[in-house]
Amino acid sequence: xxxxxxxxxxFRKTIKKPGLAxxxxxxxxxxxxTVRAVDDVSFKVPEGEILGFIGPNGAGKSTIIKMLTGILTxxxxxxRINGYIPQKERKKYVREIGVVxxxxxxxxxxxxxxETYTVLREIYNIPDAQFKKRMGFLTEVLELDQFISSPxxxxxxxQRMRADIAASMLHSPKxxxxxxxxxxxDIVVKDNIRKAIRELNRNxxxxxxxxxxxxxxxxxxCKRIILIDKGRLVYDGELSHIRDTFGKVREISFTLADGSAxxxxxxxxxxxxxxxxxGAQVSVRFNTSVIHLPDMLAKILAAARVSDIAVKDxxxxxxxxxVYTRQAVL
Amino acid sequence: xxxxxxxxxxxxxxxxxxxxxxxxxxxxRLYRIxxxxxxxxxxxxxxxxxxxxxxxxxxxxxxxxxxxxIFENITELDGWSLQHIIFIYGFSLIPRGIDHLYADNLWKVxxxxxxxxxxxxxxxxxxxxxxxxxxxxxxxxALGELLTGIILVIAAxxxxxxxxxAAQWLLGAVAVxxxxxxxxxxxxIFASAALWIKRSGSLLHMVYMTSDFVKYPVSIYNAFIRTxxxxxIPFAFTSFxxxxxxxxxxxxxxxVGGTVIAGITAVCLGRFIWTRGINAYESAGx
Amino acid sequence: MKIKAYLPFISGGIxxxxxxxxxxxxxxxxxxxxxxxxxYLWKAVFLHxxxxxxxxxxxxxxxxxxxxxxxxxxxxGTDASYAIGEEIVDGSVSMRMIKPVSYDISLLFxxxxxxxxxxxxxxxxxxxxxxxxxxAQTGAIAFSASRLGVYLVSSILSYLVLFYFDLCFGxxxxxxxxxxxxxxxxxxxxxxxxxxxxxxxxxxxxxLGILRFLPFSSMCYTPVMIYTGNWSAAQTLASxxxxxxxxxxxxxxxxxxxxxxxxxxxxxxx
Numbered sequence: 001x002x003x004x005x006x007x008x009x010x011f012r013k014t015i016k017k018p019g020l021a022x023x024x025x026x027x028x029x030x031x032x033x034t035v036r037a038v039d040d041v042s043f044k045v046p047e048g049e050i051l052g053f054i055g056p057n058g059a060g061k062s063t064i065i066k067m068l069t070g071i072l073t074x075x076x077x078x079x080r081i082n083g084y085i086p087q088k089e090r091k092k093y094v095r096e097i098g099v100v101x102x103x104x105x106x107x108x109x110x111x112x113x114x115e116t117y118t119v120l121r122e123i124y125n126i127p128d129a130q131f132k133k134r135m136g137f138l139t140e141v142l143e144l145d146q147f148i149s150s151p152x153x154x155x156x157x158x159q160r161m162r163a164d165i166a167a168s169m170l171h172s173p174k175x176x177x178x179x180x181x182x183x184x185x186d187i188v189v190k191d192n193i194r195k196a197i198r199e200l201n202r203n204x205x206x207x208x209x210x211x212x213x214x215x216x217x218x219x220x221x222c223k224r225i226i227l228i229d230k231g232r233l234v235y236d237g238e239l240s241h242i243r244d245t246f247g248k249v250r251e252i253s254f255t256l257a258d259g260s261a262x263x264x265x266x267x268x269x270x271x272x273x274x275x276x277x278x279g280a281q282v283s284v285r286f287n288t289s290v291i292h293l294p295d296m297l298a299k300i301l302a303a304a305r306v307s308d309i310a311v312k313d314x315x316x317x318x319x320x321x322x323v324y325t326r327q328a329v330l
Numbered sequence: 331x332x333x334x335x336x337x338x339x340x341x342x343x344x345x346x347x348x349x350x351x352x353x354x355x356x357x358x359r360l361y362r363i364x365x366x367x368x369x370x371x372x373x374x375x376x377x378x379x380x381x382x383x384x385x386x387x388x389x390x391x392x393x394x395x396x397x398x399x400i401f402e403n404i405t406e407l408d409g410w411s412l413q414h415i416i417f418i419y420g421f422s423l424i425p426r427g428i429d430h431l432y433a434d435n436l437w438k439v440x441x442x443x444x445x446x447x448x449x450x451x452x453x454x455x456x457x458x459x460x461x462x463x464x465x466x467x468x469x470x471x472a473l474g475e476l477l478t479g480i481i482l483v484i485a486a487x488x489x490x491x492x493x494x495x496a497a498q499w500l501l502g503a504v505a506v507x508x509x510x511x512x513x514x515x516x517x518x519i520f521a522s523a524a525l526w527i528k529r530s531g532s533l534l535h536m537v538y539m540t541s542d543f544v545k546y547p548v549s550i551y552n553a554f555i556r557t558x559x560x561x562x563i564p565f566a567f568t569s570f571x572x573x574x575x576x577x578x579x580x581x582x583x584x585x586v587g588g589t590v591i592a593g594i595t596a597v598c599l600g601r602f603i604w605t606r607g608i609n610a611y612e613s614a615g616x
Numbered sequence: 617m618k619i620k621a622y623l624p625f626i627s628g629g630i631x632x633x634x635x636x637x638x639x640x641x642x643x644x645x646x647x648x649x650x651x652x653x654x655x656y657l658w659k660a661v662f663l664h665x666x667x668x669x670x671x672x673x674x675x676x677x678x679x680x681x682x683x684x685x686x687x688x689x690x691x692x693g694t695d696a697s698y699a700i701g702e703e704i705v706d707g708s709v710s711m712r713m714i715k716p717v718s719y720d721i722s723l724l725f726x727x728x729x730x731x732x733x734x735x736x737x738x739x740x741x742x743x744x745x746x747x748x749x750x751x752a753q754t755g756a757i758a759f760s761a762s763r764l765g766v767y768l769v770s771s772i773l774s775y776l777v778l779f780y781f782d783l784c785f786g787x788x789x790x791x792x793x794x795x796x797x798x799x800x801x802x803x804x805x806x807x808x809x810x811x812x813x814x815x816x817x818x819x820x821x822x823x824l825g826i827l828r829f830l831p832f833s834s835m836c837y838t839p840v841m842i843y844t845g846n847w848s849a850a851q852t853l854a855s856x857x858x859x860x861x862x863x864x865x866x867x868x869x870x871x872x873x874x875x876x877x878x879x880x881x882x883x884x885x886x
Contacts (some may be wrong), residue, residue, distance in 0.1 A: 011614070012614075066450070069453075069454055070454070070612075071450050071453050071454065071455065071612065072612055072613070073609075073612045073613045075613075087612060090453065091456050091457075092456075094453075094454050094455060094456050095456045099454045101450065101451075101452075103447075104446075104448055104450075104451070106445060106451045108367065110371050110374060110375070111367060111371055111374070114369065115367055118363065119363055119364065119367060122359060122360055122363045123360065123455055123456065123457055124456065125356075151374075202423055211560075222596070227581075236561075378796070378797060381797030381798055381801070382796065382797035382800070383797075384797065384801070385797040385798070385801040385804070386800070387799035387804075388801055389800060389802060389803075389804040390802070392804050392805075392807070392808040392813065395808070396808075396813050396814055398815075399814055399818050399819070400657075400661055401667060402818070403661070403670045403671075404661055404664040404665055405664070406664060407660055407661065407664060408660055408664075471797075504795070529640065531719045532641060532642020533642060534642075535642040535643065535645075535646055536641075536642045536645040536646060538643065538646075539646035539649045539650070540649060542650055542653050543649065543651050543652075543653055545653075546653070546657055549660075550656045550657060550659065550660035552656070555652070616865065
């Protein structure tokens, strides 16, 4: 059970000026500014839920995770996880959690992977029988046997990530924190990892907190998401609601066969409609609930001779921007 | 019922002893596991280890050659002969080498673990972060340093016909242990600085380099340096003072007692500062 | 190849040096300590001699020698082999290869950039200090601008010898995965044999005979001795010619190694 009440986190940063003159200037007179990374965030997570934190880079997701894992202390507000205040009772608390930092590994670099698990078994005091069972299970779910004897430094990013997840689950934690676990991975590997996470959650009823800026991670894993932008909690609720409201915007870009031709097709005017033309390149953004995708395609193809055409989903940044401007609706 | 709620004093002592014993056993089990990992790493990187140890050894050889070349022109230096100087020099390498063997990771903390954010993982494990850092950093290259020191001490001592009493052997061992703690404590203090300022490698380097002064008799320096390395950054107690006691038998209280005091102070201060540093790290982030 | 193309390397070097200002200071202070240890050691040594002169050096000569030799080593020190080693290990050597600039020259200019900072911040105060000290000790001004000039030229030559010498070893990174121990070894050997620890005249005669044929004296001893003013013009010229010889020799050698390496790289794929 996770309870977070009004946490705030400020950082003091030095302002770095660019170029040669700037470097010399900051050598003699450094300037500081206070940045509010997390601004009054509150939420509750019941046991066994997979919760996704999504938001653009620098939105404050990782900072929130760090506060929940006890690595960072909030300036104000409180959080309580499994009955512990993370910073106050760290040693006892961390026995019940697992953490995976997407960008950094927790594995021992030079030695074969199995050695990492051996050391972790000792650190977490896992009895032999339980350890064997656990390793067997994790090896199967995360498909580790291909590289379990290889030195960690030789592993690919995807293998390393799976190994890190196994390392974080070895001691059967009640809560698992995954900070950008699929960053930099290709689509097949991402899929495997998502499947593994789902399986772990199903089997163990582990509460999983996941931060990412990949919308597909969220779609495949979480029912509930929290949107963080500029340190603030912008949305807390079901994913389907967001998808219904904002996910329906698509964009079609096409190249005119005759760059100078005028195009004229009528589309019901609505808020999400935007037509941009640059020479022969045209992009049309529209809401599929106003006009269906195939209908739009048909209109375009009827109105102009097209040499190339592509259909795009709207990206996360765009969704967030819209969510922000329509905050009242949420 | 009453007994369970209000255990008698012997029962409470018993529990405390058992718990401490438990902690000690666990500590050694953990350390053994870490050491076995390093031995495995050693086997993996044996060429690196051998070249590293050899490089250290060779580097020290030049310093010894340097002393030899100096003594081509003089017979004694502040009352010390060539063999005495070599003895002191060799002795200085021993606590240094031992500390280098097990506390090398502190350099990593100071130079980049905190800055690159890789320090976080030590806070998410159920072991004391300082202990975790130390246990991970077994550095077998230091054996080169250590061996050189021992060889030089034995060679010089034999050449002098030095015979130590049992008491001197004992006090010598104590001095080596305490001297090691001086190094470790000072490293902890300045590595902790990284928890505040993200990068304290160069600061630690500066402080560590003052240990260069104590490879030779401190009487050759001016008052400022002598005071610095005796009372402020007490590296002189890791080498010159204990070595001079072993060579002359004089002033055991100052030479060895001082070492012990310096060692304990350094480690306690280090621990204290480290703990405050972790608190600061948690509020400032990385 | 236009010089303009290399200017960004210099500016880049300066910027990175400033960014790591603390690393630089820390390292520098460490070197200062070593210098002072030597100073006090020699002071004590000279006190224990009868004449106050050893091998033609007075304590004042030795003091100047110690400080100038340490500052010279600091200024002419090179990270070339380390830099190459790193780039080979992490693969960024190919990044340098595809840029339209000569590999060694780009490295050279990068390092020069870092040294510009050193020159400005360190060299002037240190040499001023040395000369003031000399004046205080002898009551006579020993400073000579022309000698400083020759010293600078000789130092530049030393640097080039060291740079190309180091470059040759950098390519060993292809063979030995980790150059660290080896570099440490090379560093101690160079320091000792180039007069960085003790003036070469202190070596036994047989050693001096061998050193005559080795490049080490050109790496540090020559410029330092020029500065102390104890050499004749003939000796100065001869030694500097030797420096030039070794600089060219190592440059050619590093070119040859580089060409074979590139061939091997492009055939086998690093």
